[in-house]
Amino acid sequence: MTYAEIRSRWQADPEGWWMEQAQAVDWMQPPSRALFDDRAPLYEWFADGQLNACWNAVDRHVEAGHGNRIAIIHDSPVTGIVTRLTFAELQDRVARLAGALRDRSVTKGDRVVIYMPMVPEALEAMLACARLGAIHSVVFGGFAAPELAARIDDAQPKAILTASCGIEPGRLVQYKPLLDGALALARHKPDFCVILQRDAGHAELTAGRDIDWQTFCVDAAPADCVPVAGNHPAYILYTSGTTGQPKGVVRHTAGHVVALQWTMRNIYGVAPGEVFWAASDVGWVVGHSYICYGPLLNGNTTVVFEGKPVGTPDAGTFWRVIQDHKVAAFFTAPTALRAIKREDPQGLLAQDYDLSSLRALYLAGERADPDTVNWAQNTLKVPVIDHWWQTETGWAIAANPLGIELLPVKVGSPSVPMPGYDVQVLDEEGRPVPPGTLGAIAIRLPLPPGTLPTLWNADDRFRKSYLSRFPGYYETGDAGWLDEDGYVHVMARTDDVINVAGHRLSTGAMEEVIADHPDVGECAVIGVADTLKGQVPVGFVCLNKGCSRPHEEITRECVEMVRNRIGPVAAFRLVVVLDRLPKTRSGKILRATMTRIADGEQFRPPATIDDPAILDEVAAALRELGYPLRATG
Ligand code: COA
Ligand code: AMP
Numbered sequence: 001m002t003y004a005e006i007r008s009r010w011q012a013d014p015e016g017w018w019m020e021q022a023q024a025v026d027w028m029q030p031p032s033r034a035l036f037d038d039r040a041p042l043y044e045w046f047a048d049g050q051l052n053a054c055w056n057a058v059d060r061h062v063e064a065g066h067g068n069r070i071a072i073i074h075d076s077p078v079t080g081i082v083t084r085l086t087f088a089e090l091q092d093r094v095a096r097l098a099g100a101l102r103d104r105s106v107t108k109g110d111r112v113v114i115y116m117p118m119v120p121e122a123l124e125a126m127l128a129c130a131r132l133g134a135i136h137s138v139v140f141g142g143f144a145a146p147e148l149a150a151r152i153d154d155a156q157p158k159a160i161l162t163a164s165c166g167i168e169p170g171r172l173v174q175y176k177p178l179l180d181g182a183l184a185l186a187r188h189k190p191d192f193c194v195i196l197q198r199d200a201g202h203a204e205l206t207a208g209r210d211i212d213w214q215t216f217c218v219d220a221a222p223a224d225c226v227p228v229a230g231n232h233p234a235y236i237l238y239t240s241g242t243t244g245q246p247k248g249v250v251r252h253t254a255g256h257v258v259a260l261q262w263t264m265r266n267i268y269g270v271a272p273g274e275v276f277w278a279a280s281d282v283g284w285v286v287g288h289s290y291i292c293y294g295p296l297l298n299g300n301t302t303v304v305f306e307g308k309p310v311g312t313p314d315a316g317t318f319w320r321v322i323q324d325h326k327v328a329a330f331f332t333a334p335t336a337l338r339a340i341k342r343e344d345p346q347g348l349l350a351q352d353y354d355l356s357s358l359r360a361l362y363l364a365g366e367r368a369d370p371d372t373v374n375w376a377q378n379t380l381k382v383p384v385i386d387h388w389w390q391t392e393t394g395w396a397i398a399a400n401p402l403g404i405e406l407l408p409v410k411v412g413s414p415s416v417p418m419p420g421y422d423v424q425v426l427d428e429e430g431r432p433v434p435p436g437t438l439g440a441i442a443i444r445l446p447l448p449p450g451t452l453p454t455l456w457n458a459d460d461r462f463r464k465s466y467l468s469r470f471p472g473y474y475e476t477g478d479a480g481w482l483d484e485d486g487y488v489h490v491m492a493r494t495d496d497v498i499n500v501a502g503h504r505l506s507t508g509a510m511e512e513v514i515a516d517h518p519d520v521g522e523c524a525v526i527g528v529a530d531t532l533k534g535q536v537p538v539g540f541v542c543l544n545k546g547c548s549r550p551h552e553e554i555t556r557e558c559v560e561m562v563r564n565r566i567g568p569v570a571a572f573r574l575v576v577v578l579d580r581l582p583k584t585r586s587g588k589i590l591r592a593t594m595t596r597i598a599d600g601e602q603f604r605p606p607a608t609i610d611d612p613a614i615l616d617e618v619a620a621a622l623r624e625l626g627y628p629l630r631a632t633g
Helices: 003-011 014-024 055-065 087-103 119-132 147-154 175-185 213-218 253-266 283-295 317-325 334-343 350-351 370-380 459-466 507-514 551-565 589-596 615-624
Strands: 070-076 081-086 111-115 135-138 160-161 165-168 171-174 193-196 208-214 233-239 247-252 275-278 301-305 327-332 360-363 385-386 423-426 439-444 473-482 486-495 497-500 501-508 522-530 534-543 573-575
Touching: 003 014, 014 253, 014 551, 055 087, 055 119, 055 283, 070 087, 070 119, 070 317, 070 473, 081 087, 087 119, 087 213, 111 119, 111 147, 111 175, 119 135, 119 233, 119 283, 119 301, 147 175, 147 233, 147 247, 147 551, 160 175, 171 175, 171 253, 193 213, 193 473, 208 213, 213 439, 233 253, 233 283, 253 283, 275 283, 275 317, 283 301, 301 317, 317 327, 317 350, 327 334, 360 370, 370 385, 370 615, 423 473, 459 473, 486 497, 497 522, 497 534, 507 522, 507 534, 507 551, 522 589, 534 551, 534 615, 551 573, 573 615, 589 615
Parallel strands: 070 301, 111 135, 111 160, 135 233, 160 193, 193 208, 275 301, 275 327, 327 360, 360 385, 534 573
Antiparallel strands: 070 081, 165 171, 233 247, 423 439, 439 473, 473 486, 497 501, 522 534
């Protein structure tokens, strides 16, 4: 069947089509129907079915006689460790970890925070939660203690699972002090913490609170998979919004399992037994969907890579991993390729490796710039498939469905909407615009299975953030256009979210941190173009009257504050001091105009601007920093 045929079958009978896809998973009790719309515009899928995500990802493969297949390959280039776990070994480890959690009274519906580096135990922890029906919330290791604390307070976990350290090139990230710092800040206290001691660095355990991971699991009786309802939350994943309070994206179990299973065959085109590698981190949505659940649900081997595209040890490391583990489909962010391209512009290192196993490269997380796509295409000589999705959706809104058929690639576009997504581009009034016209990208409700049904304990925030601007639609927060062939072109965010090295961050959250500096009267943070990371944040601060401290001291302190409160991952390094910020007469800071100046784009100051001369001061400060980029070459 072609993509067009599949899409029209979905359009003709969306619910029937999804019920058909649901047959690819094991149910303890099949759902009576697909869509549950009694709380519209909040929708649920397969709500009255019973299933277990861990069963589908692990046990059913063992049951089917594939216990000896490799489930996880852990490749850690800094420590030189490569380990492999079969599905049978994974089942045993997950069942015992789940048993140990159950023995400490973790049960269906309890939350468990997982704060871990890229080790197989991170996946085991997620799957052990799924086995019990506990709801995991994984927090990315590059976040600082206050971010972890905010997530602990919102999710209120019974337990926290962590490791002694993570391995970044050139340094160990000690997780224990971060955990201690977070728990000192958090109002909610978990009953206990489990700490995986790694050879690279052990942590001092806190008596009465911390338990060593090995000791925890060693005598535990294996736990069976607990049936959960289709609308039982599988996990909460926090993501940046416009404020410092992250949004807890909820994922319901059945939609998650059904949709991911569909994508493995139809988007990624991989068969059970093949090796799938997403070079991301378990702390991001890509890690949830395509390091952990997706590949395992489909019976694939997943690669857990604890390295970077460059420097571990060199820019050939991705190609080495593809060769060594015979990767069939590879997924990364454009920023990672830009890092490699900067060190190996001709792509010569790829020639040192046998990449014959690789059938396609998938890109997501930020706009895939044509330069990077063309470089990757020339270097790897396989289709390079840009696809567009968000933490909220959990899987691709638009993609080139290689598993069905490879549609003509249009460099700069993530191709076409996947079945389940009715993508529309709307004007300010919410009316669909003609092809080729820029507007807000929205998705007609209901969103498909596997996407967010709501935010954790925050239905109202969910409605306000996503459903209120365009009634009947989900607002993606991205701007773009559809072309005559129905291809989607995603251009920019319409809110304060920026994408730094494929990591989603909130400039509003950074402003909240800087505004706390005792000498800062007001501030603005914008995202500016960066040749490596896509975007980086720049802070503009105005000091309190009478402050005579050296500007360098204050800007250094602002940088430190963002690093300590949000985390190194914010890559916040650029701060300038201005006398005033450009504003409208009503006092609104003109962030969009500032961004246009930084990007060297044409702009007309809004008619309501208070004092246009301030824009010259902004431009001068940005020139000092080397912006716009093309002015410095
Ligand atoms: N734990 C702790 N710290 C982390 C971390 C983690 N899991 N991940 C990143 N950090 C830290 C880094 O050590 C760095 O700290 P530093 O300021 O002390 O150097 C900081 O956060 C910024 O890290 P990063 O964004 O990785 O930038 P970089 O300059 O070290 O590397 C790239 C640049 C492009 C190589 C890197 O960003 C990269 O590999 N990006 C791909 C991202 C990706 O796959 N995203 C997933 C979306 S699909
Ligand atoms: P995240 O929730 O971290 O996955 O970030 C989602 C955001 O990243 C989207 O809303 C887009 O702004 C951006 N994004 C992700 N993939 C793409 C893509 N293929 N093209 C353009 N932007 C993308």
